[in-house]
Amino acid sequence: MCRIFGSLSAAPAHPDLAELAAVSARQRHGGPDEHRVLRGPGWALGCDRLAVTDPRGGSQPYRLAHLPGITAVLNGQIYNHTALRRALTARGHRFPDLCDGTLLPALYAEYGPDFAERLDGMFAVAVLDLRAAPRLVLAVDPLGTKPLHHHRSADGTFRFASEIPALLAFDGVRTAPREDSLDTVLCLRTPVSARTALEGIGLLPPGATALVRPGRTPVVRRRLPQPQDPVEAGEDTRDLLRREVRRLARADVPVCALTSGGLASGLVTALAAEYARETGAPAPHTFHLALRGRWPGAEDARARQVARRTRTVHHEVALDPAELPSLLTRTTRHLGQPDADPAALASYALFRAVRQAGYTVALTGEGADRLFGGAARLHAASSAPSGPDWAASYTDALGAAPRMLREWLYTPAYRAFLADEGSAADRVERELRSCPGGDRRAAVTAFDTRWLLPAGPLRRADHLGMAWSVEARMPFCRPAVAARARALAPTATPDRRVLSGAARELLPQAVAQRSHRPSALPVAALIAPGGPLLDPVRELLAPERLLRAGQVRPERVRALLARQCERPSDRDALALWALAAHELWTEVVRGMRVPLDHAA
Template identity: 60%
Template sequence: MCRIFGSFATRVTRPELAEVSARQRHGGPDEHGTLVGPGWSLGCDRLAVTDPAHGRQPYRLASVPGVLVVLNGEIYNHHELRRRMAARGHRIPGACDGQVLPALYAEYGADFAAQLDGMFAIAVVDVRPGGPPQLVLAVDDMGMKGIYYHSGSGGSGGSGSGGGVRFASELPALLAFRDVPADPREEALDSVLATRTPLGEATALRGVRTLPPGATAVATGAYGLRVHRRTPRAPAPRGDARTVLRREVRRLARADVPLCAITSGGLDSGLVTALAAEHARAVGAPPPHSFHLTYRGRWPGAEHGYARAVARRAGTVHHQVELDPAEFAELLPRAVQHLGQPNADPITLSTYALFRAVREAGFTVALTGDGADELFGGYDRVRAALAAPPGADWVSPYVEALAAVPRPLREWLYTPAYRALIADRGSDSERIAADLRAAPTARIATVTGFETRHRLPAYHLRRVDHLSMAWAVEARMPFCQPAMAALAGRLPAAARTGKRALYAAGRGLVPEAVLRRPKQPFTLPLGAMLTAGSPLMELARDTLSPGRVHHDGRLRADRVQALLARQAARPTDTTALAVWALLVHELWRGQPAAGSVPVRVAA
């Protein structure tokens, strides 16, 4: 697991590269390597997980001089690939997973990523004699690891002409390249309020994009970056949900560094925790450690009792991490900074604090339950959409459920000029609704396709990656493996809705109390915490001051103040989430990653 960066078909300076590396070194504190050639650069900040004593990056092999590779992530089938490459004459030293990549690229070219099983973001610079220099970028099928890039051709994915490419694992690091501007998109505020974060390949900054899940991108000196989507790996699942998940947990529980499990108190993380403990017993290893985050004091929706029950049943060494709400005003700006662009889910603060505790306890790898809701239809909005009768409008309520701020409230908060701008350019929610209505697939395939291909990588996996790596922790996600995705895709609609297949898998593994409890997300009890006089409310009042809001030009300052007063007088979850989304966006807007400049909307 690492942070990677580089450039192609453009000149950069070593001080630039040093600054890029420094801005994401929190995720790769163990080793740093950079190579620079005519018109290209490649670098890595390494978090040493597999074969920690070896595997220095960028990777190079004597058998393929001129092929240079950096990897962020884990390649789980590297032993099999190593044997295959050795049979073709490649001598691969050490036991690090990424050392096989130069040989794999030499054999398969830009199609090499189709051979990989893992979570990865990879950059290859090919400067072998006899062919044009080439840059290849690739990310895994689920989007567990990502790449931000800026292309001189505009980064549209088309065949632009002559544009240099700069890329990095984190957006603030990418902005350290002097030719990458911090230019916020006017529509980004509406994206945050309507879908909680920018979805798809666009980011909150103009000209900065991310590779979509399962994408490979190629650039040569004659063309900008050209992006195409690979056919996803779809192994035939063998067995039921418990059998497949057990196999994935055991594969991902192998590590050369200390490993733990995240235990929220819900079904998904409970299954992963139980199976990780089962695996430890099977191989004669000590019981794994489990981590749960709660909040000091008494708050509604506390889950620590359920998490303790999971830990007792599984036999883990359990850590209950208590976060003091007095820390929120200090921690939230840091979490927003690490994310690089705004994400309005209150879980960001909890996630950031939880991985801090994991790292401070000495763990480098954590197993999590992320991805289960998207693959197995766990969200209320999904169940409601699938339950709507034929002919009913299921799309409108589904899209509205994605929002941090309901549409009428958004339009009430916007200035007339900003309302006109969004009406002219169209909102993300309108585009999503149009795409869902036009989809040719059955409703369950349409909904789960949107959840897994668009919302999961941008909203969920990107958050987990950035906030775990903020503390140099590698988060591994058994539910996001190809075998689990293939299993979910082959289930009948009834078994894929409401996570029925996972509830069946949990019987006998997790406590009955966890199976019977209503679904509850791991997040802040925001409505109870964002109240008059609380640390969060004071941070919101300071950050959303009338002067700052008016200077930006997109929100009516008087109505933002009215919203704050409403939440202080009559706290509700809906109003609290609206305030939170505005707070997160404004904290982001004030940071260097957003340029620290107002977005001027013409009247």
């Protein structure tokens, strides 16, 4: 697990070392163990390494003595590296260590740009081929678990980095917030497509490979999904998850589990504990975030129930609510894009505790909600009357503010802009209605998997875990498990019931049979009289700030705040959170020339 970056240009000059050092410094929190960059005429390739597999080997960028001209960097983990190394060794390749990424130059030499189709793991890879005309090949895993951001400047120079703040440290990257970014945040909570909230900065889509040549427009293609292994296809859901948990629980560094008190994380915890008992390993350690004080919706008791049932060593991490305002700023900086999901603050605090306890890898239940359904938005899509409006019902259930509230808040000028350019909701609804056969469940599942999963839970797990040098591993996001979820989508069986069945005899009945509840902070109580976030939100939404942007009407935002203070509600609080998160993000973007650190 690492942070990677690089550039490719038609210009013959070597990239500036000081500039590359600044890029590296912006994402060094995700790779504290080694920092190395290689450069040549018109190109650079660098890595900040978090040593997980074969910590003593695997120095990046990867080069093999018998393959001059091929250099690679990797962010992520390749789980089938042992089998790949065996096959490549049989073809005459030799490797200096057992690190998973060391084999990448050989794999590329054998298969060219199609090399990524043979990788099983979570990854963002860059391979630079200088054997003939220079070319750069980028690839990300099928679910987009490891993000890769890129920018092409006016002179044709292509630059990429794992994190947006690092990309902005390149001198040639000039950008500004997209004008439609506020609408995107209110509608979807965060940008969910291959274009980010910043002009000119893109994101390689899930399962995509990009071919970059100096001075040319990159060619991006999505790879075809690999067929599921017949053995895995024949397993029931619990055995499938058991197989993946065991695969991900093996590492050369300490591994723990995150337990929210919900069904998905509880199932991962139970299977990890089962594996430890069978192998004679010590009981795994589990971590749960608890907000100090009495707050509605607290899951602390259920997390303790899971820990007792699975016999883990449980850590209840107490978070002082007074720290939440500073966490909001830190998470915004690390995410690089606006995010209106309060779960981000909890994730950041939990990964901090995991790292401070000495763990480098954490197993999580992330992805189960998006893949296995059961959420309010899926019910809204399924139960809406026949006709074109079912997609609108889904989108309203998805967002931070429903359409009527958004249009009430927007200024006439901003509404006119969105009418001309199209809103985020319009784009989502068009994609949903275009699903072949009109199958609503299949349409929602496909959209969730392709866009919402990588933009929400996976982006937070990557950026906020790596903010503390913690690698989050997500069994539900393994290809075989995702394929099972897709296969279940058109059936009449609620996907959540499948997980409840898998958890039978492994978890307390109260956890195994409960309906889904989002794991997040009690936002309505936090933005209420006496709540720790009311004053920061009020400051971020001050009329003079809103007037400068000209996108929402200050008097109506003030009325929304007043209503929230009189009658706190999740709906109003989440809309206010989204408005404040976007305003804070625009402020942070303006200051992203300042290096990130944990004291910020």
